Amino acid sequence: MSSPATRPTIGVFDSGFGGLTVLKELVALIPGADYLYFGDTARLPYGSKSVDTVARYAVEATRFLEAQGANLLVIACNTATALALDQITRAAHVPVIGVVEPGAEQASLASKNGRVVVIATEATVSSHAYLKALERRGVVAREKACPLLVPLVEEGWVEHPVTEQVAQIYLQDAFDDGFHSADVLVLGCTHYPLIQPLLRRVAPPTVSIVDSAHSTAHAVAGRVLELYGKGSPERSAPRLQFFATDSVEKFRRLGPSFLGHRVNWVEHVDLKE
Amino acid sequence: MSSPATRPTIGVFDSGFGGLTVLKELVALIPGADYLYFGDTARLPYGSKSVDTVARYAVEATRFLEAQGANLLVIACNTATALALDQITRAAHVPVIGVVEPGAEQASLASKNGRVVVIATEATVSSHAYLKALERRGVVAREKACPLLVPLVEEGWVEHPVTEQVAQIYLQDAFDDGFHSADVLVLGCTHYPLIQPLLRRVAPPTVSIVDSAHSTAHAVAGRVLELYGKGSPERSAPRLQFFATDSVEKFRRLGPSFLGHRVNWVEHVDLKE
Numbered sequence: 001m002s003s004p005a006t007r008p009t010i011g012v013f014d015s016g017f018g019g020l021t022v023l024k025e026l027v028a029l030i031p032g033a034d035y036l037y038f039g040d041t042a043r044l045p046y047g048s049k050s051v052d053t054v055a056r057y058a059v060e061a062t063r064f065l066e067a068q069g070a071n072l073l074v075i076a077c078n079t080a081t082a083l084a085l086d087q088i089t090r091a092a093h094v095p096v097i098g099v100v101e102p103g104a105e106q107a108s109l110a111s112k113n114g115r116v117v118v119i120a121t122e123a124t125v126s127s128h129a130y131l132k133a134l135e136r137r138g139v140v141a142r143e144k145a146c147p148l149l150v151p152l153v154e155e156g157w158v159e160h161p162v163t164e165q166v167a168q169i170y171l172q173d174a175f176d177d178g179f180h181s182a183d184v185l186v187l188g189c190t191h192y193p194l195i196q197p198l199l200r201r202v203a204p205p206t207v208s209i210v211d212s213a214h215s216t217a218h219a220v221a222g223r224v225l226e227l228y229g230k231g232s233p234e235r236s237a238p239r240l241q242f243f244a245t246d247s248v249e250k251f252r253r254l255g256p257s258f259l260g261h262r263v264n265w266v267e268h269v270d271l272k273e
Numbered sequence: 274m275s276s277p278a279t280r281p282t283i284g285v286f287d288s289g290f291g292g293l294t295v296l297k298e299l300v301a302l303i304p305g306a307d308y309l310y311f312g313d314t315a316r317l318p319y320g321s322k323s324v325d326t327v328a329r330y331a332v333e334a335t336r337f338l339e340a341q342g343a344n345l346l347v348i349a350c351n352t353a354t355a356l357a358l359d360q361i362t363r364a365a366h367v368p369v370i371g372v373v374e375p376g377a378e379q380a381s382l383a384s385k386n387g388r389v390v391v392i393a394t395e396a397t398v399s400s401h402a403y404l405k406a407l408e409r410r411g412v413v414a415r416e417k418a419c420p421l422l423v424p425l426v427e428e429g430w431v432e433h434p435v436t437e438q439v440a441q442i443y444l445q446d447a448f449d450d451g452f453h454s455a456d457v458l459v460l461g462c463t464h465y466p467l468i469q470p471l472l473r474r475v476a477p478p479t480v481s482i483v484d485s486a487h488s489t490a491h492a493v494a495g496r497v498l499e500l501y502g503k504g505s506p507e508r509s510a511p512r513l514q515f516f517a518t519d520s521v522e523k524f525r526r527l528g529p530s531f532l533g534h535r536v537n538w539v540e541h542v543d544l545k546e
Binding site: 042043052053150151152169245246247 | 442
């Protein structure tokens with residue numbers, strides 16, 4: 001593939017804050033890029049919404065990021081990827097990478113016995129995107145919706161007995177009949193990396209945890225290398241711009257726990273309204 | 274006030290399903306009316322969103338219900354009432370009743386010592402709408418945000434040890450320093466009536482529970498009596514129509530637990546998109 005001379009501008013899209021866990025990994029792996037992060041915080045969460053609604057929102061976000069100059073798009077939202085990656089890819093004029101395929105790929109490599117448990121939002125599970133992606137790789141998957149984990153993370157209860165109890169209930173159910181021997185747990189929602197230490201304690205000890213956010217960042221790094229080569233992207237520090245459809249103040253307040261550092265500058269955006 | 278000859282068409286608006294608890298009470302009190310219920314399910318929850326966003330959504334919903342023929346509007350959503358009742362009232366051409374004033378009125382009547390605890394969403398608490406409404410009635414209020422209760426109700430965990438533990442943590446905090454003697458607990462969110470038996474067990478035994486949904490239905494019944502007189506509205510059975518911005522199937526599935534009976538007919542609506 002040819003190497004355009006420009007530095008990559010990577011558009012990262014999520015329904016809210018969760019995608020910042022992907023952005024954090026991206027910045028660490030590809031510091032020589034510019035980043036545009038779009039959080040559709042006025043319409044979050046996507047996890048409980050229908051395919052049509054999520055697809056419409058995601059395509060609007062995609063167009064916005066392209067208009068802002070993104071030349072590579074990362075759909076850092078499991079629900080949007082699971083429900084609408086095809087529509088997004090058709091609407092976009094630049095390469096698009098979602099979180100499901102990299103997560104499924106990593107899980108299939110990590111599993112020794114081809115049995116995997118995926119935890120995610122209700123909408124991601126209903127789409128069976130992980131099930132299908134793993135099936136194509138010869139892996140049998142059990143998907144488990146965990147709708148309380150996102151609100152628990154957003155309440156800040158990342159190390160809390162209630163969260164541990166809820167995780168225990170969900171995982172007990174997920175690793176039940178037929179899946180006692182599953183050896184990989186996929187975090188199929190970008191909020192879940194924040195409770196990874198707690199999930200580590202609650203999950204069966206022999207299970208490897210695969211974080212889709214982390215896997216996706218590696219997939220994006222590979223693509224950037226392909227498109228832009230090794231040299232140029234690392235010349236200078238990353239530039240980060242944030243856009244949110246709801247309160248800018250709230251984004252600045254909640255963002256840091258996902259991103260790992262301060263969120264300095266956020267612009268408010270209205271989509272088609 | 275003059276009595277128009279028409280039968281009332283009551284528009285009921287909520288961000289999602291919670292307002293169905295108000296509708297349930299309304300139908301029981303005013304069976305001789307037509308009802309239009311609008312649930313903005315594609316953009317729920319409002320409870321974690323900013324004033325500007327909630328106001329914009331609520332005004333759009335108001336206009337929709339008026340266009341459908343509503344001649345009285347009930348804002349059956351604490352967050353929308355708390356954040357945007359003024360904007361809604363200005364935008365509307367028919368009388369508007371929100372849930373905060375009726376709830377505060379009932380609480381001030383129920384309290385013997387003028388100390389009240391209000392539990393609600395983050396946005397309702399941040400607006401201090403209940404605090405101000407109770408202050409105007411000489412009542413001192415403590416407001417407590419309980420962001421996990423809505424997702425717990427939506428998970429169907431209405432009688433579950435986790436929900437009980439979460440409610441205990443929230444109420445312990447709410448009835449703490451200075452509010453040990455509070456004698457009324459206001460349910461400032463229309464999801465909470467579904468866990469009223471659980472809250473009854475967890476709250477201090479001497480506390481009366483005031484349900485804003487119930488208080489609002491009584492306020493609306495009073496207004497209907499004023500506007501339409503006693504006779505005509507009770508002549509025939511209520512007619513119910515439902516509108517939702519997200520999946521119609523999901524509305525039919527989740528609605529009954531709030532409404533207490535089947536939801537037969539739901540129409541999908543797009544607002545300004």
